Amino acid sequence: MSHWASILSTAAKVNLLILVVSAVFSWSSLSDRVPEFALTKLEESDIKDDSRKEPITEDDADPEDLEVFYPTHQWQTIRPGQAVPAGSHVRLNLQTGDREAKLPDSENGKSDTREERRKRLGKVDVDSNAFTSQELKKVLAKMKESEKAERKAHEEEVRKKFRPIEQLKEEFEKLNVKMETDYEIMVKLIGKFNSSASTLDEKVAALYDLEYYVHQVDNAKDFLSMGGLQLMINGLNSTEAVLKEHAAFVLGAALSSNPKVQIEAIEGGALQKLLVILATEQPLAVKKKALFALSSMLRHFPYAQQQFLKLGGLQVLRSLFRQKGVETLHVRVVTLLYDLIVEKMLLEDSQHGDQMEEKIQQYRQVKLVPAVVEQDWCVVVSNLLAMPEHDTREKVLKTVGVLMAFCKERYRGDQALSTTLSLLRSEYEELAAEEQREGDKDGYFKELLGSVNTIIQELR
The missing domain is CATH 1.20.5 (Single alpha-helices involved in coiled-coils or other helix-helix interfaces)
Structure with missing residues (x-):
């Protein structure tokens, strides 16, 4: 025994x-083992499943399975590259800076069943009761398939809302073919204006559109190169008043601040034709546009100003003050004279280099002020102070102030001017005082009052 x-x-x-x-x-x-498995906590019940089969060993596991994070009810560190099952609680450890995860706590304080965990992991049906690496791999595969399906559905929805880039490119190419440059548009408008098949309204519409385009300096130069400028000059001879009006309008727009066009226009005879329109019987609208074109030609162009005086242009403008029905042009004429006189004065008083010497010599040949005094423009201008519009008075006061150096003796002997200035001072004193009561210390009427007082002071 x-x-x-x-x-x-x-x-x-x-x-x-x-x-x-x-x-x-x-x-x-x-x-x-790799760190992922070192952090894995397996419950005793997870060692074998309900069928009492041994779990897959490390040697039998796929290398991809080693990157799966196995959550427990304790916080564990998530290493880079690990896949965390859906439904896990994830937090950032502020002390270590690591991301941690665990299984969520159940509401009744008890651990979740494997079936509940299985539902959180994507509702994947498995035979065993344990979450093996193979189960998690299936879950991740299921998640990837779901994401792929959602992405595909989203792409299909986007395709329905937006057209393919190839189709958009084709449409843009078609649009580019149909787009026209300003040059091409002006060519068509000139052709329409110059065509004998066009009606009067079509020609007027073409001129109206041309005026818009030739405002730009480059377009005006192109307009010149395609023969449009000469067409407008010839249009000033039209028997149709409306064509004269709009031809002068286009001409004035092309001439504005464009020396090249100004030179071509005066060489093409535009100055003479404009003066003829202003000197003869014409509708007010035609004369208004002709004066606009004349002003555009003369400003900052001393050669044109010199030719203007030689052709008797100042007398033509003086005659407008004797014509009836053109009173609205009087202020425009005075404003033009003021601009031309001040333009020359500013250039002579400014410091300049050698490149401006030629232009200064041209201005010195323009005897505008002597012609203004000789033709008694001093009185013509001062008489406009009797007009009721404040804007008109403002422009006339500025012109009288500029002419004061040349017309002082003439103004001192003008009793009508003295009376007008006294009335203006009284009127603007009241208006300026009212402005101050309203809190406007430097108002419009105070400025006008200052101009009146300056002229009165100089005439004493």
Whole structure:
């Protein structure tokens, strides 16, 4: 009996030794695993599933499975590249800066069942009760398939809302073919105006559109190169008043601040034709546009100003003050004279280099002020102070102030001017005082009052 007891004792010791060695080997093997498995906590129930089959060992697992994070009810660090199952709680550890995750707590304080965890992981049906690496792999695959399906559905929805880029390119190419440059548009408008098949309304419409385009300096130069400028000059001879009016309008727009066009226009005879329109019986609208074109030609162009005086242009403008029905042009004429006189004065008083010497010499040949004094423009201008519009008075006061150096003796002997200035001072004193009462210390009427007082002071 003691012999059998000894054998049993020896066998038990051997079994115990085998268990210890197995445990040590198992622990060593787990320690040598990648960090993801070192952080994995397996419950005893997870060692075997309901079918009592052994779980897949590390040697049998796919390398991709090692990147799966296995959450427990304790916070664990998530290593870079690990996939966290859906439904897990994730937080940032502010002390270590690591991201951590765990299984969510159940509402009743008890651990979630495997079935509940299985639902959170994407409702994937598995045979075992444990979350093995293969199960998580299936879940991730399911999630990828779901995301792929959603992305595909989104792409289909976008395709329905937006047209393909190839179709858009084709449409843009078609649009570019139909787009016309300003040059092409002006060519068509000139052709319409010059065509004998066009009606009067069509020609007027073409001129109206041309005026818009030739305002730009480059367009005006193109307009000149395509022969449009000469057509407008010839249009000033038209028997149709409305064509004269709009031809002068286009001409004035092209001439504004464009020296090249100004030179071509005066060489093409535009100055003479404009003066003829202003000197003869014409509708007011025609004369108004002709005066606009004349002003555009003369400003900042001393050669044109010199030719203007030689052709008797100042007398033509003077005659407008004797014509009936053109009173609205009087202020425009006075404003033009003021601009031309001040333009020359500013150039002579300013510092300039050698490049401006030629232009200054041209201005010195323009004897505008002597002609103004000789033709008694001093009185013509001052008489306009009797007009009731404040805007008109403002422009006339500025012109009288400029002419004061040349017309002082003439103004001192003008009793009508003295009376007008006294009336204006009284009127603007009251208006300026009213402005101050309203809180406007530097108002419009105070400025006009200052101009009146300056002229009165200089005439004493």
